[in-house]
Amino acid sequence: GNSxxxxxxxxxxSEEAFLTxxxxxxxxxxxxxxxxxQYPGEGLQLLLKATKADDKGSNKGFEATYRKETTSFHxxxxxxQVSDSAVYxxxxxxxxxxxxxxxxxxxxxxRA
Amino acid sequence: NAGVTQTPKFRILKIGQSMTLQCTQDMNHNxxxxxxxxxxxxxxxxxxxxxxxxxxKGEVPNGYNVSRSTTEDFPLRLELAAPSQTSVxxxxxxxxxxxxxETQYFGPGTRLLVL
Numbered sequence: 001g002n003s004x005x006x007x008x009x010x011x012x013x014s015e016e017a018f019l020t021x022x023x024x025x026x027x028x029x030x031x032x033x034x035x036x037x038q039y040p041g042e043g044l045q046l047l048l049k050a051t052k053a054d055d056k057g058s059n060k061g062f063e064a065t066y067r068k069e070t071t072s073f074h075x076x077x078x079x080x081q082v083s084d085s086a087v088y089x090x091x092x093x094x095x096x097x098x099x100x101x102x103x104x105x106x107x108x109x110x111r112a
Numbered sequence: 113n114a115g116v117t118q119t120p121k122f123r124i125l126k127i128g129q130s131m132t133l134q135c136t137q138d139m140n141h142n143x144x145x146x147x148x149x150x151x152x153x154x155x156x157x158x159x160x161x162x163x164x165x166x167x168x169k170g171e172v173p174n175g176y177n178v179s180r181s182t183t184e185d186f187p188l189r190l191e192l193a194a195p196s197q198t199s200v201x202x203x204x205x206x207x208x209x210x211x212x213x214e215t216q217y218f219g220p221g222t223r224l225l226v227l
Contacts, residue, residue, distance in 0.1 A: 004154070034215075036218075041220075042220060042221075043116075043202055043218035043219050043220045043221050044155075044202065044204075044218040045217075045218065046215045046216070046217075049215070089154060089155070091154075098143065098145075098160055098162065099145065099157040099160060099170060099171075100155070100157075100216060101154075102154030102155045102156075103154050104152060104153055104154050105152075105153075105154060
């Protein structure tokens with residue numbers, strides 16, 4: 001079945017540091033890939049997505065590239081802010097599948 | 113638009129009690145979902161619905177029931193609550209799937225504690 005593995009946290013960074021969160025997946029065919037973010041006390045919201053190989057999703061300074069050859073969708077941001085402190089989830093949706101398969105989530109804390 | 117709303121925000125149940133978690137969306141989305149989130153784990157799908165009158169089981173349906181009588185509402189019923197159902201429950205909705213990349217919109221969650 002489909003599965004997502006993302007790097008374990010927690011991750012603690014200083015403001016303006018570079019952030020990368022690794023995400024790899026197992027799926028048949030070409031799934032759609034997503035990063036969702038959960039701010040403290042809130043529900044999940046879509047951060048970015050990519051629906052085919054070599055697509056790059058980007059939003060709010062975050063980027064992730066769909067790499068079919070390495071089955072990866074790593075999340076990166078060049079200069080984080082305190083407001084980026086949140087839990088980040090990598091997820092995939094398989095072809096002809098209704099549900100999202102989520103990774104365990106990575107807690108990121110950015111200190112001023 | 114309010115998006116996806118859930119009630120209650122927090123509830124404590126005793127073992128064996130029952131309750132209904134409410135979920136409403138005002139985006140006219142066909143698809144709706146219920147997930148649970150346990151500490152250190154990703155979200156697991158409990159049930160989903162592709163339209164009014166149509167529901168199906170997800171990965172972890174045992175101990176839960178759902179119904180979908182309208183497009184807007186998708187309540188989740190817990191019968192005979194157990195400590196293993198202590199979790200945070202999220203409802204989500206999405207438009208009809210056209211290209212596999214449809215975004216799911218999540219509610220703020222219901223935190224449930226079963227003692």
